[in-house]
Amino acid sequence: MSVDNYLNQISAKKFRESLHSDCSQCFGLCCVALNITASSDFANHKPAGEPCSNLQSCFQCKIHEELREKGFRGCTVFDCLGAGQMVSQHTFKGQGWRENPAMAEKMFRVFPIMEQLVEMMAYISEALTYPLQLELQKNLSKQLRQLEKLTKLDGDALVTLDIIKYRMPVNELLLKTSVHIRHALIETISSKNKRKLDYRGVDWLGKNLRGKDLRAIDLRGAYLIAADLQDADLRGADFIGADLRDANVSGANLSTSLFLTQMQINSTNGNIKTKLPTHIQRPSHWSN
Structure with a gap:
């Protein structure tokens, strides 16, 4: 570079x-x-x-x-x-x-x-x-x-x-x-973990995704209301337009998630173990 x-x-x-x-x-x-x-x-x-x-x-x-x-x-x-x-x-x-x-x-x-x-x-x-x-x-x-x-x-x-x-x-x-x-991220993921990556607009209301490897997936416009994303790996996931209201992101790795906004995170429930991008502040209502 x-x-x-x-x-x-x-x-x-x-x-x-x-x-x-x-x-x-x-x-x-x-x-x-x-x-x-x-x-x-x-x-x-x-x-x-x-x-x-x-x-x-x-x-x-x-x-x-x-x-x-x-x-x-x-x-x-x-x-x-x-x-x-x-x-x-x-x-x-x-x-x-x-x-x-x-x-x-x-x-x-x-x-x-x-x-x-x-x-x-x-x-x-x-x-x-x-x-x-x-x-x-x-x-x-x-x-x-x-x-x-x-x-x-x-x-x-x-x-x-x-x-x-x-x-x-x-x-x-x-x-x-x-x-x-x-x-670029997909190329670093083991070939053993090949999986579907396009979930644009998916309806995952209340879905149990706890601990899932969701790296690099496309979640544009996805419905993730009240979804259980505890401990999920969401690095490189695209969140433009995704609805995260009441989603549980406790312990989730969102550190390099793409296009995640403060408003989206404010609508979730998380904790001190949740990893966030540097431009996102930890909401005051989250648990420890």
Whole structure:
């Protein structure tokens, strides 16, 4: 590997790890802009654009330390990857929706768009941390620079953005990255362990996968709700779009899982033995 490639990977790793929410720099956008439906994750319904009853004037949650106990588990799962503070401090230059109600609607419309842009940036920057073919690396870097420019647009430009136009080429590049990285890992797996690797969209609700060797499998869009993944080896598994709600990942090795997000991990149950990628923080509700 050349020095330039090494430095690019290190830089991408730091960039990926920097994408996390900072509620102290946000105007409580996730507590206002999003539509919330009453469910096991949310104690009550809240339409988009209406502030949550628990949001204080300082934009902090008055039951932050008791969210799970009071029926707002979904709030502890949500992670905007920093989109909230970008909209609050950069797009709208630190002007809150309470002090400037005329721009409130626009701010609330921009927030989910910024979320998608930052999510794509997170995936791409992670992809760039892996050893890749030069052409693929160049194309990913180009997309990352383009997305970063889009995040700096003003509110008027962002609300009219055709987000699908940008998602399609990004998705294609991430697929190529996944195939490249997983195939490299597959070659290190003993021929005795040859097995099916494509489980895209599989329905594994509640499935017992305890201790299974699931290295390098494709779990894009998979349904893993309440699946038992205790002590499973999930290194190199692709998790884009996978639903991990209530999955048990205690002791599982997710250290090099591909495209795993903080929100996905926040929705699981794990413990101190669970191995996570460096950009993922251990959820506070996990057991020891």
